[in-house]
Amino acid sequence: MTLLKQFxxxxxxxxxTPKQMFQRLRCRFLLTYLTVMATVLGMSSIAVYVFxxxxxxxxxxxxxLTLAQAAVPSLNAVKTEGLQSVNxxxxxxxxxxxxxxxxxxxxxxxxxxxxxxxxxTLPLKRTNQNIQQQxxxxxxxxxxxxDSQSSVVADSLQRLELEGYIRANxxxxxxxxxxxRLVIGLGVGNAIALIFMxxxxxxxxxxxxxxIEKSFQRLKEFTADASHELRNPLTAISTAIEVMQSHPExxxxxxxxxxxxxxxxADQLVSLSEDLLFLARTxxxxxxxxxxxxxxxxxxxxxxxxxxxxxxxxxxxxxxxQLIPSILVNSEPAQLKRLFANLVDNALKYTITGGxxxxxxxxxxxxxxxxxxxxGIGIAPEYLPFVFQRFWRADKARSPQTKGLGxxxxxxxxxxxxxxxxxxxxxxxxxGSCFQVYLPTA
Ligand code: ADP
Numbered sequence: 001m002t003l004l005k006q007f008x009x010x011x012x013x014x015x016x017t018p019k020q021m022f023q024r025l026r027c028r029f030l031l032t033y034l035t036v037m038a039t040v041l042g043m044s045s046i047a048v049y050v051f052x053x054x055x056x057x058x059x060x061x062x063x064x065l066t067l068a069q070a071a072v073p074s075l076n077a078v079k080t081e082g083l084q085s086v087n088x089x090x091x092x093x094x095x096x097x098x099x100x101x102x103x104x105x106x107x108x109x110x111x112x113x114x115x116x117x118x119x120x121t122l123p124l125k126r127t128n129q130n131i132q133q134q135x136x137x138x139x140x141x142x143x144x145x146x147d148s149q150s151s152v153v154a155d156s157l158q159r160l161e162l163e164g165y166i167r168a169n170x171x172x173x174x175x176x177x178x179x180x181r182l183v184i185g186l187g188v189g190n191a192i193a194l195i196f197m198x199x200x201x202x203x204x205x206x207x208x209x210x211x212i213e214k215s216f217q218r219l220k221e222f223t224a225d226a227s228h229e230l231r232n233p234l235t236a237i238s239t240a241i242e243v244m245q246s247h248p249e250x251x252x253x254x255x256x257x258x259x260x261x262x263x264x265x266a267d268q269l270v271s272l273s274e275d276l277l278f279l280a281r282t283x284x285x286x287x288x289x290x291x292x293x294x295x296x297x298x299x300x301x302x303x304x305x306x307x308x309x310x311x312x313x314x315x316x317x318x319x320x321x322q323l324i325p326s327i328l329v330n331s332e333p334a335q336l337k338r339l340f341a342n343l344v345d346n347a348l349k350y351t352i353t354g355g356x357x358x359x360x361x362x363x364x365x366x367x368x369x370x371x372x373x374x375x376g377i378g379i380a381p382e383y384l385p386f387v388f389q390r391f392w393r394a395d396k397a398r399s400p401q402t403k404g405l406g407x408x409x410x411x412x413x414x415x416x417x418x419x420x421x422x423x424x425x426x427x428x429x430x431x432g433s434c435f436q437v438y439l440p441t442a
Contacts, residue, residue, distance in 0.1 A: 018216065018220075022209065022213055022216075025209065026205050026209060029201075029205045029208065029209070030198075030201050030202065030205055033197075033201040033204070033205070034194070034197065034198060034201055037193075037194070037197045037201075038190075038194060041190045041193060041194065042190070045186045045190055048182075048186065049179075049182065049183065049186065052179065052182055053179055056175045056178065056179070057175070060138055060170060060172065060175060061131060061138075061140065063170065064100075064131075064138065064139075064140035064168040064169075064170055065129075065140055065142070065168075067096065067100060067102065067168045068102075068140055068141070068142045068166045068167070068168040069142065071102050071104070071166045071168070072142070072144050072166060074104070075104055075144050075163055075164050075166060076146075076163070078104045078112050078113045079104075079106065079112060079163075079164065082112075082113070096115070096116070097170075099118060099170060099171040099173070099174065100116055100118070100168065100169065100170045100171075101114065101115060101116025101117060101118050101119055101168070101169045101170075102114070102115045102116060102166065102167070102168055102169075103115075103119065103166070103167040103168075103169070104164065104165075104166060105124055105164050105165040105166075105167065106164045107162045107163060107164050107165075109124045109126055109165065112164070116169070118137055118169055118170070118171050119137075119169055120132065120134045120137045120139045120167075120169050121134065122134050122139065124141065124165060124167065125141055126143070126165065127141070127143070128142070128143045129141065129142050129143070133172070136171055136172050136173050136176065137169050137170070137171060137172065138169070138170050138171075138172050139167060139168070139169045140167070140168050140169075141165055141166070141167045141168075142165065142166055143162060143164075143165055144162070144163040144164050144165065144166060145160040145161060145162055145163060146160070146161050146163045147159075147160065147161075220280045221280075223276055223277075223279075223280040224276075224277055224280035224281055226276075227273040227274070227276040227277035227280065228273075228277055230269070230273045231270065231273045231274065231277065234266055234269050234270045234273060235270060237262075237266045238263065238266045238267060238270055241259060241262055241263040241266060242263070244259060245259060245260075245263065268403070268405070271405070272405055272407070275405065275407040275411060276407075278411060278414075279390070279407070279410065279411060279414060282414050282415075282418060291332060292330050292331055292332050293330070293331070293332075293333065294328045294329070294330055294442050295328065295329055295330075295331055295333055295336070296325070296326065296327065296328060297327045297328070297329050297336075297361065297368060297370070297439070298323040298324065298325050298326075298327065298361070300333065300336050300337055300340065301321065301323060301340060301359055301361070301370065302321065302323065303337065304337055304340045304341050304344055304359075305319060305321050305344065305359060307341065308341070308344050308345065308348060311348055312348055312357065315348060315351075315353055316353035316354055317348055317351055317353065317354075317355050317356060317357055318355075318356040318357070319344075319348075319356075319357050319359075320356065320357070320358045320359070321358075321359050321360075322358065322359070322360035322361065323360075323361055324361045324362070324363065324368075327361065327363065327368050327441055328441060328442040329368065329419070329439050329440070329441060329442055330419075330440075330442045331419055331439075335415045335418070335419075336415065336419070338411065338412075338415060339411075339412045339415040339416060339437065340359075340370065340372070340437070342408040342409065342411060342412045343372040343409075343412055343435050343437070344357065344359065344372060345408065346408060346409070346435075347372050347373075347374040347376065347433070347435075348374075349404070350374065350376040350377050350433070351374045351375065351376030351377070351432075352376065352377070355374065355375050355376055355432075356374070356375055357372070357373070357374045358371070358372075358373045358374075359371070359372050359373075360373070363441070364438075366440055366441055367421070367438045367439060367440055367441065368438075368439050368441050369436050369437065369438050369439075370436070370437045370439070371434055371435070371436050371437075372434070372435045372437075373432065373433070373434040373435075374432050374433055374434075375431065375432035376432055376433065377429070377430065378427045378428050378429040378430055378431050378432055378433055379394060379425070379427040379429065379433055380394070380429050381427075381429075384425060384427060387409050387425055388409050388410055388413045388423070388425075389406075389410065390406065390407060390410040391405065391406040391407065391410075392406045393405075393406040409423075412435075412437075416437055416438070416439070419439055419440070420439075420440045421437060421438045421439040421440060422437075422438050423435060423436065423437050423438070424436045424438075
């Protein structure tokens with residue numbers, strides 16, 4: 001039974017048809033694949049971005065340092081000869097570029113000379129070496145020292161004396177536009193890569209899920225064939241037992257009880273094979289219009305209630321019907337009867353003597369909602385997500401006498417789905433249950 005449950009219940013993710021299950025699986029697979037790919041792409045793009053910006057910044061800083069160092073020998077000349085000395089042929093001139101500038105300061109931070117066009121308005125930072133950024137200008141300042149003999153020359157000691165500062169500036173415009181180009185390139189590249197990956201993912205998903213869908217299809221065919229093949233011998237057994245029971249004089253009294261047990265087991269197997277056959281055949285089919293009719297729902301419900309009245313009376317349960325006339329649904333009458341019969345049967349089965357079962361109808365937009373309400377034993381909240389699963393039954397200890405295979409609600413749900421509707425359940429333990437069937441009106 002467990003194996004059978006695994007096979008036939010596999011696709012029934014509580015409230016979903018196998019088709020919906022596969023669609024969900026496909027979406028999940030696609031989403032997971034794309035999320036992983038997008039994450040990998042995003043991470044590698046970030047790595048490229050960080051590496052690119054860092055190496056450009058490093059390069060810029062090195063360039064500024066080289067320029068500032070090249071201008072160090074000119075500081076004394078600027079101090080003594082003034083502004084015109086900066087135009088002399090000094091080493092820094094060979095390095096100097098259009099988007100750079102140089103500034104010479106004395107030891108007190110007073111500007112002595114400037115060369116270039118791009119200058120930072122930041123105050124001079126008087127440390128040995130520092131880098132500052134102001135808008136699109138990068139600034140590097142170095143302190144210039146000269147060796148001077150101290151008063152203790154006798155002891156051969158030398159002291160460094162601050163001569164001034166050199167500040168080199170450079171525009172970061174070019175780097176920023178290169179980074180912007182890189183970001184656009186990475187964005188466009190990633191978007192194109194994701195489009196190709198999405199196409200690849202769709203093909204991959206198809207290829208991966210195809211064998212699973214095929215094997216599921218084969219499994220359904222197998223279940224249908226096995227149930228079909230089992231039905232005939234089981235019906236033969238049931239008929240043979242009925243014949244034997246119709247001639248009690250021919251049966252040994254000690255065997256009569258065994259015969260009843262065999263008949264009951266055979267009936268259970270016949271209904272199991274029929275239920276399995278039904279589920280296997282209807283799983284893939286969604287609302288086939290052929291053979292369907294426009295029916296008055298109140299008539300179907302009335303017939304179902306009539307069918308269960310003797311059973312309700314026998315159990316001492318009040319069975320009430322609150323119908324709305326003239327509501328048409330497009331359906332297969334036998335299936336719809338089966339749906340409501342399963343629900344009413346359960347309501348009666350799981351309600352004790354003196355209880356009541358109410359079947360009512362309400363119209364909600366383009367749906368008609370049929371409620372099957374009882375004040376029976378109810379279902380524990382932790383079990384509610386499983387009630388529509390195949391072969392699921394609540395704690396058997398609570399209802400040891402109630403017969404059942406746990407397929408009734410699964411069948412009811414399959415029929416509701418086939419009709420383009422759904423079933424919901426609300427229940428409180430020891431208070432009662434309410435099953436609501438939503439069907440589209442014609
Ligand atoms: P079964 O043949 O066991 O009734 P169903 O699929 O019809 O199988 O129901 C599955 C389980 O859901 C039942 O075994 C029972 O535990 C629970 N159940 C269904 N209907 C009701 C109800 N009206 N009240 C309480 N429990 C219910």
